[in-house]
Every structure is written in structure tokens, then in C-alpha cells.
Amino acid sequence: MRTHICGELRKNHEGSNVVLCGWVNKRRDHGKLIFVDLRDFSGVIQVVFDANLSQASYNSAKDLRTEYIIEIRGEVKVRPDETINNDLLTGEVEISTQEIRILSASKTPPFMLDDRAKVDEMTKLKYRYVDLRTEEMQSNMRLRHEVTTVTRQYLNSQGFIEAETPILAKSTPEGARDFLVPSRLNPGAFYALPQSPQLFKQILMFSGFDRIYQIARCFRDEDLRADRQPEFTQIDLEMTFVKVEDVVNLVEGLIYKVFKEVTGEEIKIPFVRMTWKESQETYGSDKPDLRFDMKLKDVTEISRDSKFNIFINVLNKKGCIKSIVIDDYNEFTRKDLDDLVDMAKKYGAGGLIWIKVEENQVLNSPISKFLSPGERENLIKFLKLKEKNLVLIVADEFIKTCTTLGAIRSYLGSRLNLIGEEEFKFTWIVDFPLFEWDEKEKRLSPTHHPFTRPSDETLKYLKSDPLKLNSLAYDIVLNGNELGGGSIRINNSELQKGIFKLLGFDTKRMEENFGFLLRALEYGAPPHGGIALGLDRLIMLIGRLESIREVIAFPKTQSAVDIMTESPSPVTEQQLNEVNIRLAKFKKETEE
RNA sequence: GGAGCUGUCGUCUAGCGGUUUAGGACACGUGCCUGUCACGCACGAGGUCGCGGGUUCGAAUCCCGUCAGCUCCGCCA
Numbered sequence: 230m231r232t233h234i235c236g237e238l239r240k241n242h243e244g245s246n247v248v249l250c251g252w253v254n255k256r257r258d259h260g261k262l263i264f265v266d267l268r269d270f271s272g273v274i275q276v277v278f279d280a281n282l283s284q285a286s287y288n289s290a291k292d293l294r295t296e297y298i299i300e301i302r303g304e305v306k307v308r309p310d311e312t313i314n315n316d317l318l319t320g321e322v323e324i325s326t327q328e329i330r331i332l333s334a335s336k337t338p339p340f341m342l343d344d345r346a347k348v349d350e351m352t353k354l355k356y357r358y359v360d361l362r363t364e365e366m367q368s369n370m371r372l373r374h375e376v377t378t379v380t381r382q383y384l385n386s387q388g389f390i391e392a393e394t395p396i397l398a399k400s401t402p403e404g405a406r407d408f409l410v411p412s413r414l415n416p417g418a419f420y421a422l423p424q425s426p427q428l429f430k431q432i433l434m435f436s437g438f439d440r441i442y443q444i445a446r447c448f449r450d451e452d453l454r455a456d457r458q459p460e461f462t463q464i465d466l467e468m469t470f471v472k473v474e475d476v477v478n479l480v481e482g483l484i485y486k487v488f489k490e491v492t493g494e495e496i497k498i499p500f501v502r503m504t505w506k507e508s509q510e511t512y513g514s515d516k517p518d519l520r521f522d523m524k525l526k527d528v529t530e531i532s533r534d535s536k537f538n539i540f541i542n543v544l545n546k547k548g549c550i551k552s553i554v555i556d557d558y559n560e561f562t563r564k565d566l567d568d569l570v571d572m573a574k575k576y577g578a579g580g581l582i583w584i585k586v587e588e589n590q591v592l593n594s595p596i597s598k599f600l601s602p603g604e605r606e607n608l609i610k611f612l613k614l615k616e617k618n619l620v621l622i623v624a625d626e627f628i629k630t631c632t633t634l635g636a637i638r639s640y641l642g643s644r645l646n647l648i649g650e651e652e653f654k655f656t657w658i659v660d661f662p663l664f665e666w667d668e669k670e671k672r673l674s675p676t677h678h679p680f681t682r683p684s685d686e687t688l689k690y691l692k693s694d695p696l697k698l699n700s701l702a703y704d705i706v707l708n709g710n711e712l713g714g715g716s717i718r719i720n721n722s723e724l725q726k727g728i729f730k731l732l733g734f735d736t737k738r739m740e741e742n743f744g745f746l747l748r749a750l751e752y753g754a755p756p757h758g759g760i761a762l763g764l765d766r767l768i769m770l771i772g773r774l775e776s777i778r779e780v781i782a783f784p785k786t787q788s789a790v791d792i793m794t795e796s797p798s799p800v801t802e803q804q805l806n807e808v809n810i811r812l813a814k815f816k817k818e819t820e821e
Numbered sequence: 822g823g824a825g826c827u828g829u830c831g832u833c834u835a836g837c838g839g840u841u842u843a844g845g846a847c848a849c850g851u852g853c854c855u856g857u858c859a860c861g862c863a864c865g866a867g868g869u870c871g872c873g874g875g876u877u878c879g880a881a882u883c884c885c886g887u888c889a890g891c892u893c894c895g896c897c898a
Contacts, residue, residue, distance in 0.1 A: 260854040340832050404898030451897040678898040
């Protein structure tokens, strides 16, 4: 249909007769002369309709409106010097139009494409086809394509093959809530959409495919966040005969390549690496934002002799006391401090203590009267306190103290503008505990997943003290975001059974849920490991965007609704019958 | 399951108990305009202030409920 695309035309096309197709970005009517900015995926070019040149096309141009789709035939002309538009890549030329055809009319769009940033999220999602025309979304989608392209190129070059695995998969316990799909041919039975292709990847390793990857769509029926959608995409890969080091190196190579090719930036590799324990101790998080410092300082030891009840209780329970120091307490009103205390409670800690360092090293705090002179001196010396400093202290059990202060640290990071927005700070977190204690369910739960191999050094605690087991798992963290995680997997049936047992599976349930895996492990399973990277998050971070909705063509709202298609939606009685489902009366209906 | 923020012409917003007949900007419609590119000028149309209830002489404005969007906690092997 067309001979050129809008964005490509330059001075050297002068005199060419071209046919262009695109959207009317803007029409400027000057009476006998009409300018139209014609837009396609490649850019914008000015098209001129001159009544003296072609009365017919000029007349048609009168009817043009924003977002009409047209085809024009005309000649590329170099613009007179004084009318060159330097804001436009095609600004040195314009098309003198001889013929025009309206290919598709358009209603007035629900919002103007050039002020997308201000438009309400709901409006944009309802008219996503309009939103996707904006420069921002066009560029986000292109960015996404570039990242996946480089990923494929890189992994292909490293001996990987791309393999697909079922979307209609088996529901497995553990982990996120499954999306279920009823089976018509097997009444009463359900498939589950995969939370990740994890077990299929592993079994492909058992099958002798040395390295496989997949740009994998994953489904988890959990609540949404700015960086969490019910369906999302992972760069999911698995390799045989590897150690942690091998996977880490490979991923560093991949990330390096992606940044180099996509943004031109040379990311520093290898990435910083720290253990899970270290990360909790110093940043109060398993996904620390290393773009700013503000480390957590442990004051448990110097508080040993404290007379302060809360401290005494925590110390008796083998908890810990940690602090962060802020330069200037004048940044915080009394209300701000109260809010910080509330925040600490929200994150599960008993509370938060603040101490202001006033003139002559006088410590002003709600707990001043409980602090002995010795304690004060210790704090000042140990935390190297200076006048105007503000100390925040949390005392509770280890993990609560860490995560609470960690959350406050990351809040302060943005609140006090400590974050260098331009930076990309990667880190690996390693040596995760294999299990966590689930207080609600009163049982062990896997920190990573139940197929993760315990480290050789801690394997001896398997029977005696499973909470002491460390895993061969690793997370990759970028600017405080969990970008991905992986592990070396168990390749031994007995060990796998042992882990399931610790997780509370009896033989029967083990067989029902994971029989296929245990059997597969008995027919020769090589050592293997892999990782999954959150593709949407990676692209969001590269694009410096606030939400993964910005890098997904058709995302869902926080209540998991696609506003454009109005999905999910009810289905007919017949459809339900065919899959042997009868709806229970749900709350909303019964209340009416 | 919970907390917070938001909801006013198509869009972005002003108004936060009484000269409000709800104002503006952009968009939109009509007309004029031969060098604009955030075109300009003139005129015009467009809103049951998310929805329901209450308080009040009087509610966009205050209160309660509800719905929706967003952010967060829980949840996310």
C-alpha cells in the first residue's frame, strides 16, 4: 500500500513521489492551506494540503479529524528554511499532497495522546487501543521486544534451546493459589495454569536437553501490586551439570548483554553478592536497594545492661535491637515521627523508638529516662552520633526487627531523596535458609520452592534441625526489586522425598501431587539448576517506569479485571454444564 | 481480609455549607484565516459533581454506606 513510512523521510528523499499511510496526529487549518501531522509507528511527518495544488484533496482534508486513518500520495519537498521544525526528525521536509483517501474515520478520542501522563488509569485501560498509540506505550512495547530479542540471541548463543511446556498443567500444592481450568472430558477434574514451568523444565533436564529456556507466561491467583499481575512473563531457564557459580555467571552475561544492546549502558559485572543473613542484618531486606547507604546498626550488645523493659524482654527472648541513623532530625515533625512509629507497627514490630541528638550530646527521646549515662555514652560512641542526628530503634525478634527497619529504610530512601535514580545497582542474595517457619500454619515452608537443593555443609541438619538448612538458592536484586530467583535443584529421589516429608506430605499425598517427579528422578536425573527472571519487572526497571502495567499490552486492574474486554465475565448455563460445574451461591447474590 | 489516597463536562482540573445559572484550560462543533507545527481569531455546545442514604432552611462541599481506580499490609513455593 505504502512506499515509505512516515518517520524515515529526510532531505535526501526530495522530489520522490511517495505513498504514506497513517493516523492524523493533528490538523492545522489555515484556510486555503491545511497542515496534517501524519503519524505511524515510525514517527510523524507534516503533510500539506494546498487548495491551489489539488482542490479535491484539499476538500477531503477539510473533513479530516484527529485519529482518522488516511493514505496520501504526494511529493517530498524540502521545507523553506524559515519553516524547518527542529523538534521533528522529519522536520526538514514535508509532503505536498496530490491525493488522499480516508481509510478509516475515528470518533473523537477519549483523551489526547500527548497528555497521556495525566490521564486516569481507568480511562487508559478501557481504551487501551488508543493508549497503546502513545509515544510512551509504543516505546515501552518496543523496549520489551528488544529485551526479549537480545535474551533469545544471547541464550541461543550459549547453547540453549527454546522449549515450550504445557499451559494446561497440573495443580500442585505449595506456593501461590492456582488458576483452575475444568476438564470437560474428565468430569470433576481440573488443570491448573502454571505458576511457572518449573517441573517441566527440570524434567527436560532429565531428558537430556542440556540447556533450555523459555519466555514463559506464568499465572498466580494472588492479589495484585504495581509490580505484580496475575499473568506475567518470566525468562525461565534450566541447565544440567552446573553449580551456583555457573548460573550466576550466565545470568550476569545475559544482563550485561541486554543493557549493552538495549540501552548502550555497560553494567558492571560481576554483581555484588551477599548472603541472605548479611542482607537482612545490614539492609533489613532480602531485596536491598543498594543505591543508598543508611545501613542498619546492631545495638543488641551495647544494650545488654539496659534497664528499659522492652529491651530486657527482647533480650530475654533472644531477639535483637537494631537502629538506623538519620542526619538531621529537623526533617521530621512530631507527626512524622508518630507516623514512623505507626509504620513500624504496620510491619509487625512492637513499635519504634526515636532519639534526637541535641546540643552537647543530649539525647532527647520518649525513653530518655530509661537510658543510663553509660548506655547513652555507648550509643553515641558506637553509632558515632553527631548533633542533629535522629536515631530510630526497633527491638523485636530478629526477622521482625530487620524487616521493619528495612521497610523504614526504604521509605526514608525516597522520602529523603537518597536514591540516585539513574543508577542500576544489582546484587545477588545467596545462602537462603531452605525453610521458614510458618507461624500461621505451624509448619515448615520452603523459602524458595520444595525442589531446591540444600547446601552440602548444612545437609547434616536435615533430620535434627531443618531450620538450620541452607539452600543453593540465589536471588537477583535490582534497585530493591526482586528481579528473579533460582536454585540448584534436588536430583535425588530420596532427598526429594525427605524434603516433602519435612513439609508435611505423607506418602499418599506425595504420590498424588508429585509422583511423576519422584518417578522421573529414579530414571537418571543429572545435577541441574536454573533461574527465572521477571521479564516485566526487568523491562519496567530498564524503562524507569512505575508499574509493570506500562510494559504489558493488556494488563489488569488491581481487582484483576481487564476493563477493555470486561473480563472475567459470567458464562452460560450450558457452558457450565459442559464442564460439570454448578455455581455455589456466592455472597453478593445471597445478600440481595 | 485490612489500611490509606482519589472520584466534578470527552480529558486535566478550580470550587470544599449560601451571587454557583458549578468556573477554567485543552479537546469538540460552526465560521474566518496561504506557512503553521502547543497555529491564531470569533462564536457555540457540553456536567443529574461515581452511586445510595442521612444531617441541614440549603449539600459538589459535612456524615454514613457502597462501587470503582491507585498505593500499601496480609498473600505472592
